[in-house]
Amino acid sequence: MKGKKMKDTFARMYRSPQYRIWLWILGFFTMLATYITYKSKKGKDTFAKVKEELRGRQELQDQKEKFYQDALVQVRKKNEYFKKTVSDSEVEKQAKAIAERNFEQLLQDKAQEKAEMQGVQEITVASCYAALIGNPVFMIVSIILSFPMYILMILFMRPIAKYVTERLFLMIFVLFGVTWLVFTILYIAPMDPALNILGQTATQEQIDSFRHIYGLDQPYLTQLVNTFKNLITFDLGNAYQGNEPVMTAIMAKFPITMQVTFSSMIVALIISIPAGIISAIKPYSSFDYIAMFIALLGLSIPNFWLGLMMILAISVNLGLLPASFQPGNWMTLIMPAIVVGTGMSASIARMTRSSMLEVKTSDYVLTARAKGLPEKKVVLKHILGNAMIPIITMVGMSFGNLMGGAAVTEKVFNINGIGSYIVAKQSIPDIPVVLAGVVYISFVVSLLNLIVDILYAFIDPRIKSKMKNY
């Protein structure tokens, strides 16, 4: 049973060109053995004999001539319509190609038909593999020698795992692209870190030695490869200014930013989802108008201004909460979370309202009401449940804005996070810090977006079933 599943998976994977390459890379020895068997068997099997026998038949040769004549007319008509003048030999060449293609197709079909009747199977790589894997010795050896291929096959067998793997794979490429982009921008920059750190009075020697220490004198490609290597191994060396290890600083600041991000997301969800639901249930009511006006206001207020005003009102005038953030003191987290959260809640509330309004008029909502479900259940299960996908997309997108906008809020509340770290170092520009900050934040944002995409499958059964056939 298990063996059959493995054979099927192999056949399916071998059919797609991308996976074929990965099969060769990850399971070279198994593939080599399979391919050699295939080559030696090919041409000597019964199927090939059937095919050759058919090829020799007169009726099929006639058919080939007919194909050729048809193709000739077709090519001539086409050229005539588009008013193109093409030489006769060119026309014949094109017609021959078309005829040849059609003939091969026909031959393959006929041969398969006949072979099926005689009970003969065509020899393919997949069938060779199936034959080989039936041998327990080969199976064990193959699993030992090319276990990465089997891991890939196991992933391929599970649709969601396959989807996640493919997305992760694409993400790595995107992140390489991001690294390349940011590195190139910083590389072609007219700003010179050496001059900015050493000052205008620095001698050429000092500048040269600075550039040598940080590898800035190496050619573009070497620097790029080094950057990739450093980012992957989490070893970014020292910052230009202050001489502290970049990774230690980032590791210390990242959790703070994440803490602010997630707490403000929670605030945003607490505000926006109920507001959106009420607005959607009673559209064009006073609550709806006021809530949507506030939401539009929330979209228009600059976060940092709201932060400043809250500091002015709550910290300075009323003295209720401390103005600047201290790690470990949750009281100081309240204001940043509320400021960023209200800004975010605006777009989520608008999205909740519009997507619920769209679903609200569907037939199944009417059915749910008609069969006497309590209103609460209709709203929460049928309307909100089916309106969830755009809302979740919005939440996913908001993470990007939150992490990107962190720099601004962090400055207002004096939070020692990754955003303010990048801003503090950008004027030099401290290349490793800026690069690592941007790439790692992009990585986290992409990862969060991936999680959101996978969440789709758990929320929407339609998407889940689509993924199963993926």
Place this chain on the structure above:
Amino acid sequence: MAKNQMTKNESLYLKKVNRRKLSGSLEYTTSKLAYQVTAVLVFALVIWQIVLPLAGGKELSTISTALTAVYGVEFLLQLITVKRIEKEITGAAGEISNTTRKLGILLVPFVVTGNFLLFIAGAMLLKKEKNLEYQLAVYSLLVNIFIILISLFNLFKETLVDTFWLGIGFYTLYSVLNLVIIGAVSKYTFGKKPDKKFMPFAVICLLGIALGNVFSFVLGLITIGKYRNKNEEVSVEWIDVIKRLFRNYTAVIGMFFVVLFIGISIGSNLTFDYDLAIANNFSARLAEPSLMYPFGYDDYGRCVFTRIIFGASISLIVGLVSTIVPIIIGGILGAIAGFYGGTRDNAIMRVMDVLNAVPSILLAIAIIAAFGVSTMNLILALSVSVIPSYARTVRAQVLGISNQEFVEAAKACGAKNGTIIFKHIIPNSLAPVIVQATMGIGSAVLSTSSLSYLGIGVEAHVPEWGNILKAGSTFLETNPYIAIYPGLAIIIIVLAFNFFGDGLRDALDPKLK
């Protein structure tokens, strides 16, 4: 019991009918919003009376007391008007009586106190038949009056800029012309085609763009467009869109503020003194708000009010350019990707994925880190980070449209790809891009001020709202007004663009056609 139920149903039905009648009347909607907002303003002013001593500015307290009283009167007057309108529309006559219409004359002059809603309500009440042209002319006059009013604040200053009276003269002259146009509009533009006698006025309207008055420019365009329209049975499509836009009152108010800011940023060059916005005056450092300097001084002794006024042009220019550039680049890339598909689509969209993976403000910070702080670099940074969103929108649109029959028909007729893209696909896929762009200008203004606040946007000496806020945040405890007012300016302009964009989305919705 049954009878009771029936009367209940009947009254519910009547209520619905009345509500529909009321919401269909422009007089009612404008008046209602006017009295509601005036009520909120009175409330806010009363609170301000209490807070003002905390925020500084004792000199202004008598003025603001007077202002509160005037606004209270405005509120009462408007409330009476609304009640009368409500009674008359739902009453037997079903329409507003002439006596009530005459109340409009009382409402209009209150524009001097800055209450534009009362002005609009009054103007809509005065006239029985209001076509699109009349509304445009009224709004255009309103913009002029506001620019004059704001400019007149300079009269309290010790010195006036040389061109001050020239500027005021221009605007007064144009306002008078505008009044004439309002008269002419109601006389000549009824029916499907405007009278030929109106054409000289239309040219004057077009000239309004020199003063930044977009309303009068649009009025000129519409009359000329209608005049040149050969087939009278078919209405011009873009005029219909504007008509639908003007049915949405909040969108029009958003548009009014956008136009006002455009007008101010042009008019301020004549009536405001740029030196006050950039020259240091340490003797007046951090002085409190007064009539002479309504929003006080900042830490270099510069007039915050003048700085905010000049900040409008910078914000609008950065917002506009950093929206137009990505529309062009992203639009072309998206159109190519959507139309040709295959490898080109894949290649372009993967590059867009890369750009999209970086949060936009971070990408902007990286670009500015590399190229240094300047307005040009800011525009570049903001443009690059929004290219993917436009490319995606256009691509999705083009994908949808290029599968439709008329594109297939064009292909079958042997049209070249370029012709198909530029003549058939792009005009049909513009609507969502326009809406996105309107909102995009607002968010570009936000991003500009955020980056300036971080010190990496516009150069620090330039009067830009984020820069003023940055200075204000340092003196938050002692001089909060420096931070409060530029923030309000940002909110108003972004909110205006958002309202305008929302209205445009509805007006461009193909389902409404």
